[in-house]
Amino acid sequence: xxxxxxxxxQPLVEALSYLLEKELLHKEAAERLGLEVKPFVWDxxxxxxxxxxxxxxxxxxxxxxxxARLDETKKKLNSLVSEEAKTEMELADIENSLR
Numbered sequence: 001x002x003x004x005x006x007x008x009x010q011p012l013v014e015a016l017s018y019l020l021e022k023e024l025l026h027k028e029a030a031e032r033l034g035l036e037v038k039p040f041v042w043d044x045x046x047x048x049x050x051x052x053x054x055x056x057x058x059x060x061x062x063x064x065x066x067x068a069r070l071d072e073t074k075k076k077l078n079s080l081v082s083e084e085a086k087t088e089m090e091l092a093d094i095e096n097s098l099r
Contacts, residue, residue, distance in 0.1 A: 008061070009061060012058060015050075016050065016051060016054050019047055019050055022040065023040040023047050026040045
């Protein structure tokens with residue numbers, strides 16, 4: 001079983017590469033034995049299922065990275081804003097949320 005939580009992009013590439021290789025070998029082995037080639041599955045999921053999950057994980061990783069950069073930028077910007085301006089911004093946020 002492949003755990004996608006916390007995976008960086010490179011291990012996902014390696015995992016999909018492994019599964020694609022297994023799929024090709026599965027097909028070749030069946031053909032050499034004169035057997036019907038059945039769809040390849042790994043841990044009850046097809047290659048397309050795995051690929052879709054890997055793509056989603058890559059998207060989540062990219063989003064998390066972008067969010068971290070934005071949070072850091074927000075932190076830097078907030079350090080430049082006066083207390084009075086921060087209070088005004090908070091009041092504006094509250095006012096907007098009440099609309």
